[in-house]
Amino acid sequence: MKIKSILLCIIAALCLMLTGCGSDTASTSSDKSDNKDGSVRIVTTFYPMYIDAINIAKGIDGVTVTNMTKPQTGCLHDYQLTTEDMKTLEKADILIANGAGMESFLDKVIKEQKKLTVIDASKDMELLETDGEKNPHLWLSVTADIQQVKNITEQLKKADPKHADAYQANADAYIQKLEALKKEMHDTLDKVPHKDIVTFHEAFPYFAKEFGLKIIAVVEREPGSEPTPSELQEVIQQIKPLSTKVLFTEPQYSPSAAQTIARETGAKIYTLDPVVTGEANADAMDAYLVTMRKNMNTLKEALQ
Numbered sequence: 001m002k003i004k005s006i007l008l009c010i011i012a013a014l015c016l017m018l019t020g021c022g023s024d025t026a027s028t029s030s031d032k033s034d035n036k037d038g039s040v041r042i043v044t045t046f047y048p049m050y051i052d053a054i055n056i057a058k059g060i061d062g063v064t065v066t067n068m069t070k071p072q073t074g075c076l077h078d079y080q081l082t083t084e085d086m087k088t089l090e091k092a093d094i095l096i097a098n099g100a101g102m103e104s105f106l107d108k109v110i111k112e113q114k115k116l117t118v119i120d121a122s123k124d125m126e127l128l129e130t131d132g133e134k135n136p137h138l139w140l141s142v143t144a145d146i147q148q149v150k151n152i153t154e155q156l157k158k159a160d161p162k163h164a165d166a167y168q169a170n171a172d173a174y175i176q177k178l179e180a181l182k183k184e185m186h187d188t189l190d191k192v193p194h195k196d197i198v199t200f201h202e203a204f205p206y207f208a209k210e211f212g213l214k215i216i217a218v219v220e221r222e223p224g225s226e227p228t229p230s231e232l233q234e235v236i237q238q239i240k241p242l243s244t245k246v247l248f249t250e251p252q253y254s255p256s257a258a259q260t261i262a263r264e265t266g267a268k269i270y271t272l273d274p275v276v277t278g279e280a281n282a283d284a285m286d287a288y289l290v291t292m293r294k295n296m297n298t299l300k301e302a303l304q
């Protein structure tokens with residue numbers, strides 16, 4: 001009699017456990033962690049988003065982050081999706097995009113990949129305009145980059161509520177590092193005596209605005225296309241009257257136009273890195289912090 005009741009108890013307990021598990025699985029079907037193995041696959045459009053994402057998803061079991069584009073792709077102006085990209089997106093649960101017009105393929109993705117949650121890092125952010133177009137290079141202002149981290153985290157928490165606390169804790173830790181970087185950059189750059197700069201592509205308006213610099217000319221109006229001779233002449237005329245003639249190329253672009261301008265004007269050439277290229281691995285975790293400090297030191301030297 002006693003053994004029978006113990007057995008009944010065990011059976012009852014097992015039943016409870018099983019139904020408990022069953023309802024638990026069912027309750028998560030609305031969020032993004034409903035893959036059979038409970039994993040969440042995040043894909044980012046390009047390097048700055050990858051850096052943010054691996055910081056926010058750092059060390060969370062079952063959450064993976066993949067960068068869709070190649071290490072050398074750089075900015076996504078006029079980028080066309082490849083077959084390989086489409087396959088990557090098909091397997092993803094969440095896509096993190098910069099937004100603000102950087103990814104012109106985004107509408108197509110939203111239409112074709114109905115199951116994919118698309119996160120817009122620039123949601124509701126105030127945008128600068130260059131030549132009548134929205135400028136998407138928000139991440140180059142540290143203040144705007146912090147806001148992008150916050151935007152991504154908010155939307156990630158909604159898409160994958162199971163890991164909400166972990167995302168938030170990681171984001172808070174990363175934002176602390178970004179705040180320290182911002183302070184250090186202000187301490188250094190607010191004091192430089194010269195403020196006029198010439199850059200290579202339209203990547204730096206947010207950066208310039210944050211640190212009180214003035215972009216007086218941009219060498220390459222259309223990314224990836226060499227300036228015409230008359231455009232070159234125009235830039236040369238703009239640089240000639242400056243007391244401190246400095247020109248900032250980018251590691252992602254051929255330096256030949258910059259060398260021509262330097263020859264004609266006596267301007268010194270430096271390199272500013274818009275943090276758009278790099279291997280998608282663990283080293284990328286601190287890539288923004290490291291590269292922005294390097295940019296700070298370059299500007300400090302160039303604008304003395």
Ligand SMILES: [Zn+2]
Nearest residue numbers: 075137202203
């Ligand atoms: Zn760009």
